[in-house]
Amino acid sequence: MSHHWISLTLNGETIEAEVPANRLLSDFLRDQLALTGTKRGCETGVCGACSILIDGEVSKSCLSLAVQAHGKTITTVEGLAQGQALHVLQAAFMEHGGLQCGYCTPGFLIAAADLLSRNTSPDDAEIRKALSGNICRCTGYQGIVDAVRAAAENLNGT
Amino acid sequence: METSAIGQARPQINAREKVLGRARYAGDLKLAGMLHARLLRAPHAHARIVSVDTSAARALAGVRAVATGADVPDRRWGVGHKQQHVLARGVVRFVGEEVAAVVAETPEIAEEALDLIRVEYEELAPLLDPALSLDPGVPQVHEGGNLSEEINIDRGDVDAAFAGADLIHEETYTTHSQYPGYMEPMATLAEVDGAGRLNVWTSTQSVFLARQRLAEALDRPISSIRVIQPTVGGGFGGKIIEERSSVIAAFLATLVDRPVRLGLSRLDDILSGCFSVPATIRLKMGMTRDGTIVAKEVDILADCGAYAGLAGEVMTVTAMRSDNMQRIRNIRTRARLVYTHTMPRGAFRGFGGAQMSFALNSHMATMAEMLGLDVIELHRKNAIGPGETSVHDWKIGSCELPACLDQVSEAIGWGEKRSRAKAGGVLRRGVGMAAAMHVSGNRTIGNWDGSTILLKVNEDGRAVVHTGESDMGQGAFTMLAQICAETLGIPVAHVTVAAPDTDNSPYCIGTLASRVTINGGMAMVKAAEEARATILAAAAAKLGCDAEDLALVDGVIRSADGAHTAPLAEICRYHIYRHGGEGIYVKGSHDPQTVRFDGDFRGNIAPAYSFAAQAVEVEVDTETGQVRLVETYLSDDCGVAINPLAVHGQSNGAAVQALGWTLYEELHFEGGRVINGNLADYTMATADAVPMMHSMIVEGYEPNGPLGAKGASETAILPGAAAIANAVYDAIGVRITDLPITPEKILAGLAELEEASLA
Numbered sequence: 001m002s003h004h005w006i007s008l009t010l011n012g013e014t015i016e017a018e019v020p021a022n023r024l025l026s027d028f029l030r031d032q033l034a035l036t037g038t039k040r041g042c043e044t045g046v047c048g049a050c051s052i053l054i055d056g057e058v059s060k061s062c063l064s065l066a067v068q069a070h071g072k073t074i075t076t077v078e079g080l081a082q083g084q085a086l087h088v089l090q091a092a093f094m095e096h097g098g099l100q101c102g103y104c105t106p107g108f109l110i111a112a113a114d115l116l117s118r119n120t121s122p123d124d125a126e127i128r129k130a131l132s133g134n135i136c137r138c139t140g141y142q143g144i145v146d147a148v149r150a151a152a153e154n155l156n157g158t
Numbered sequence: 159m160e161t162s163a164i165g166q167a168r169p170q171i172n173a174r175e176k177v178l179g180r181a182r183y184a185g186d187l188k189l190a191g192m193l194h195a196r197l198l199r200a201p202h203a204h205a206r207i208v209s210v211d212t213s214a215a216r217a218l219a220g221v222r223a224v225a226t227g228a229d230v231p232d233r234r235w236g237v238g239h240k241q242q243h244v245l246a247r248g249v250v251r252f253v254g255e256e257v258a259a260v261v262a263e264t265p266e267i268a269e270e271a272l273d274l275i276r277v278e279y280e281e282l283a284p285l286l287d288p289a290l291s292l293d294p295g296v297p298q299v300h301e302g303g304n305l306s307e308e309i310n311i312d313r314g315d316v317d318a319a320f321a322g323a324d325l326i327h328e329e330t331y332t333t334h335s336q337y338p339g340y341m342e343p344m345a346t347l348a349e350v351d352g353a354g355r356l357n358v359w360t361s362t363q364s365v366f367l368a369r370q371r372l373a374e375a376l377d378r379p380i381s382s383i384r385v386i387q388p389t390v391g392g393g394f395g396g397k398i399i400e401e402r403s404s405v406i407a408a409f410l411a412t413l414v415d416r417p418v419r420l421g422l423s424r425l426d427d428i429l430s431g432c433f434s435v436p437a438t439i440r441l442k443m444g445m446t447r448d449g450t451i452v453a454k455e456v457d458i459l460a461d462c463g464a465y466a467g468l469a470g471e472v473m474t475v476t477a478m479r480s481d482n483m484q485r486i487r488n489i490r491t492r493a494r495l496v497y498t499h500t501m502p503r504g505a506f507r508g509f510g511g512a513q514m515s516f517a518l519n520s521h522m523a524t525m526a527e528m529l530g531l532d533v534i535e536l537h538r539k540n541a542i543g544p545g546e547t548s549v550h551d552w553k554i555g556s557c558e559l560p561a562c563l564d565q566v567s568e569a570i571g572w573g574e575k576r577s578r579a580k581a582g583g584v585l586r587r588g589v590g591m592a593a594a595m596h597v598s599g600n601r602t603i604g605n606w607d608g609s610t611i612l613l614k615v616n617e618d619g620r621a622v623v624h625t626g627e628s629d630m631g632q633g634a635f636t637m638l639a640q641i642c643a644e645t646l647g648i649p650v651a652h653v654t655v656a657a658p659d660t661d662n663s664p665y666c667i668g669t670l671a672s673r674v675t676i677n678g679g680m681a682m683v684k685a686a687e688e689a690r691a692t693i694l695a696a697a698a699a700k701l702g703c704d705a706e707d708l709a710l711v712d713g714v715i716r717s718a719d720g721a722h723t724a725p726l727a728e729i730c731r732y733h734i735y736r737h738g739g740e741g742i743y744v745k746g747s748h749d750p751q752t753v754r755f756d757g758d759f760r761g762n763i764a765p766a767y768s769f770a771a772q773a774v775e776v777e778v779d780t781e782t783g784q785v786r787l788v789e790t791y792l793s794d795d796c797g798v799a800i801n802p803l804a805v806h807g808q809s810n811g812a813a814v815q816a817l818g819w820t821l822y823e824e825l826h827f828e829g830g831r832v833i834n835g836n837l838a839d840y841t842m843a844t845a846d847a848v849p850m851m852h853s854m855i856v857e858g859y860e861p862n863g864p865l866g867a868k869g870a871s872e873t874a875i876l877p878g879a880a881a882i883a884n885a886v887y888d889a890i891g892v893r894i895t896d897l898p899i900t901p902e903k904i905l906a907g908l909a910e911l912e913e914a915s916l917a
């Protein structure tokens with residue numbers, strides 16, 4: 001198996017790493033960099049647990065290879081908070097019951113962050129549509145939708 | 159100052175680590191030198207293992223161990239029926255059964271080694287259809303026949319009661335298997351440490367049941383095993399004691415002197431996961447003209463797949479739990495559990511209740527129409543009430559079922575929507591409802607349904623709760639922290655709940671049977687009361703006053719007249735630093751005053767019972783057969799809601815899970831092989847497929863529960879399927895009696911109606 005050197009910006013820091021050509025990006029993050037906030041739920045691009053932001057857009061990290069991340073800017077769930085200060089979505093998920101077991105949560109936070117970067121005041125239907133690439137088995141989605149709506153309102157000062 | 163630690167919506171105490179992505183699940187854990195395991199599964203539903211050649215796999219560089227059924231302990235493990243080896247031995251009984259395992263330096267090497275294992279099978283005829291299982295001459299799944307269990311219950315005089323009934327209706331309902339679908343596939347990390355102890359971190363609903371099972375399956379002393387619960391990514395019943403991968407992982411760790419991690423892929427998890435028990439239910443019911451249920455006859459055929467696991471207990475619930483919801487006296491029930499050469503089925507949220515709830519509530523709606531009564535009135539008329547004793551001797555404490563019925567009917571606008579004129583057209587709407595009950599606790603697990611809490615109050619006045627009850631995402635730790643804070647008199651933020659660990663936690667049964675809030679919560683109340691008494695006695699000694707005059711509120715000790723006051727931390731330090739002092743470490747235990755079933759399935763098995771009702775509106779597309787859930791209102795009677803945010807979350811999640819079972823999720827087999835074992839083809843609802851979920855709480859007060867609470871969550875999954883089926887009937891006049899409700903069945907039903915109208 002050939003190996004490649006890649007360099008990328010990860011959660012605000014420039015990193016370099018050597019990766020086997022066939023390593024999945026999700027495995028690279030989790031197993032090589034110990035960023036285990038990115039989850040494995042299906043590894044077939046369906047559940048969204050592995051979602052990350054690549055150059056600001058939501059992407060399922062189980063569907064790409066680590067080498068493809070070369071030169072990109074990546075944000076994982078670990079990169080959402082600023083030090084001790086939670087991202088507005090993280091705080092809203094806590095407050096509005098956006099999580100229970102928490103396994104799907106990193107993926108939903110990332111998908112929601114992507115939505116709010118494109119649409120600052122989504123209605124419920126837009127929220128549901130934007131989150132339709134993620135599966136949560138615990139919440140029935142209501143708490144998640146409530147949380148995203150509240151986060152948007154918070155950002156808009158409404 | 160905090161007003162109250164309970165009754166207000168509050169985030170889970172571990173929510174912060176979860177949103178930060180820092181909660182650690184079993185598959186996130188890593189130990190130095192960790193190896194990776196992978197499993198080889200049987201491709202046949204029924205076959206004899208003629209030979210297994212592992213030499214090429216063993217020879218592969220980086221492979222540390224290869225195991226087959228020949229290597230595992232002779233002792234068989236199981237719940238009641240001891241039927242399974244750690245890896246299949248001699249015979250495979252379902253497609254996906256674990257035949258061999260590899261431990262290697264990397265997951266990739268382990269995968270590669272699986273391909274090098276040569277297994278020679280002699281294929282045998284499989285038994286795939288449970289309906290044929292008891293026929294003569296069919297393949298036998300186990301020696302001793304295909305009947306795993308049979309129960310018969312006879313109450314009152316059924317024949318006489320039917321003879322006196324004004325209306326008798328009989329129907330057969332079929333329910334299918336549902337995947338728990340927790341988002342975290344099973345994962346386990348295990349090692350044998352330098353002292354020879356087996357340490358296991360696994361995604362489990364019960365560390366103590368897990369340890370007991372490992373001791374049995376691995377044939378080693380209980381105390382040589384330590385099970386630790388990391389954060390659990392959902393369980394829904396599937397992670398109690400039936401999944402097999404944690405057992406295999408722990409066994410593999412005993413073969414090598416390094417830690418082994420086995421994280422299942424989704425496909426693996428589906429193949430080895432524990433789906434719910436599918437049941438065919440023939441239900442015959444007699445009523446008088448006013449809607450009083452006078453007699454009921456039930457015949458159930460349930461399929462446990464290849465191994466019995468908890469399926470017998472599940473079937474018992476299907477057979478008799480819902481009888482206790484109504485004032486019925488004449489019942490005859492036969493239920494049979496049979497084996498097939500398919501994946502083992504067992505515990506799933508609701509524990510068999512959903513199957514019968516579908517049948518019973520469909521039946522109630524049908525009979526209400528036949529009698530010209532409103533189905534809600536029919537439920538109300540027959541509903542058991544507080545203080546009553548049911549036909550199986552269950553003693554009903556709090557019961558707010560009528561209030562649940564009121565709440566959902568009002569919220570959805572029941573009367574108005576039921577009486578609106580039926581519009582024709584392509585899209586047709588209808589409303590339906592259902593009601594259900596569930597236990598809070600269950601003594602049938604063993605002659606104990608207790609719980610113990612060890613509570614430590616540190617020298618800074620903050621508390622650490624030790625429990626063996628598990629949080630699988632449902633919020634048990636938050637509930638315990640709230641009760642602790644409320645009872646002791648400190649802020650919730652000052653309570654930490656330690657992860658269950660068989661070495662450090664008190665013995666507990668774990669998370670099943672909606673027992674943790676009621677029983678763990680009661681133990682928590684007792685422990686916190688004990689700690690408070692200890693603290694106030696110490697404070698009285700230090701402050702020179704009577705303990706009775708002192709109160710501990712929000713971390714401060716104060717006398718009623720305000721003359722004496724001390725911060726809790728000062729008293730906690732004083733409790734240690736004095737002659738004969740010690741840290742504050744108290745215990746609270748609670749075992750409810752319940753009984754096990756007698757030989758005839760009678761007896762009050764639970765300290766309390768929870769109730770729920772749900773009303774839904776659906777829209778049926780008569781051209782495509784698609785059913786869309788338009789509105790849903792679910793009302794839960796959980797006593798005092800310790801944390802409404804958690805109760806609503808549980809109800810909403812349960813309602814969507816029920817919706818999935820009813821409309822979207824269906825396991826497809828071909829020759830015993832699951833052909834949709836992935837999340838793209840086994841479709842769990844996503845956010846865009848469900849409407850706004852309305853969850854409501856009827857607050858009662860449960861005298862046997864902690865601060866008035868009883869269990870929530872499982873009850874909420876029970877009414878959904880029937881509510882939807884009833885709404886579909888209301889919309890288009892098609893009665894679906896076999897789940898799931900698919901577009902094909904809708905269209906077939908419509909065609910049949912059309913034919914009948916032409917005839």
Ligand code: FES
Nearest residue numbers: 041042043048062
């Ligand atoms: S793990 Fe990537 S989408 Fe499920």
Ligand code: FES
Nearest residue numbers: 100101136137138
């Ligand atoms: S919170 Fe458990 S899967 Fe979403």
